[in-house]
Amino acid sequence: MTTARTLGGYAPGRLTTHRTPGDIHGVTRALRHSGRKINLVPTMGALHEGHRALIRNARRTPGATVTVVSIFVNPLQFGAGEDLERYPRPLEADLQACQEEGAELVFLPGVEDMYPEGADTTVVPGQRGDVLEGAFRPGHFAGVLTVVAKLFHIVAPDTAFFGEKDYQQLRLVTKMAKDLDIPTAVVGVPTVREPDGLALSSRNVYLSPDERGRAVTLHRALTAGAAISAEGPDAVLAAANAVLAEEPALKVEYLALTDPDLGPSPQPGQRARLLVAARIGSTRLIDNVSVQL
16 A cells, blocks of 8 residues: 555645755656546646646646646746846745645755756747747747756646746747657646736736736727627727727737637637737736637
8 A cells, every 4th residue: 555655745635845856856757657637737826826827727637636737937038138147936825726726746946856957948839929928028939948948858747737828938848858759748728817807917017006007908808809790800909909099008919810720710600719918117018818709
């Protein structure tokens, strides 16, 4: 019989933390050998209700599953002048959230654990990584895919859960797993929003009260575009752009309508994705919705 001791201290219903890749890999390997399935929720911390929804979805997976939450502020996905140093890191609150949602393992590596001295191999995102977020944040998705690939190999999850708010990230991670034959199923979880529609994000804490009120314009624009989707792609973009133009405080970086795999030409009668990115003050926000043309 497998005991908690042989599983690296794991015990059902008790949250344990692990700081090195070897530690967490040893625990998840032992759990798999005991017949458990491993679910992974990769995060950069500053957990909010959206992250909690990811954990709850992982916990609802049928069968004998164990949920692992990784918390790692990944320097490779931050560009020059971005908010790496000020990115929120409320570790105690994050661990409390993990415990409340029933996660059983938390992986808390340091930068030196994930990127030992001399490590310089990265994952190339491909052409879908050069558009939208990739165009405005060069190198961002190479950093994202590199850390996700490492987490997939370290934790070896059966399933990993990602939010649809970062839709381009979700599609690229899904494609990476397929292209590189990584045996992890990638599951997207719908965006969690405030009552007025603002998508939850760890960066929302940067918004002043005035900026917070203006930021909901992004969701209003997406909703306006989706509402007239039957009139075709041009009408969708025109309606969304009209709403964005009503808020001069927003500095729009892109508004795009793509096919579900981020291709440039969604076809009438098919599903599409309407995506937007904008800055308000010093804060950069993204959002997206599904559209039925």
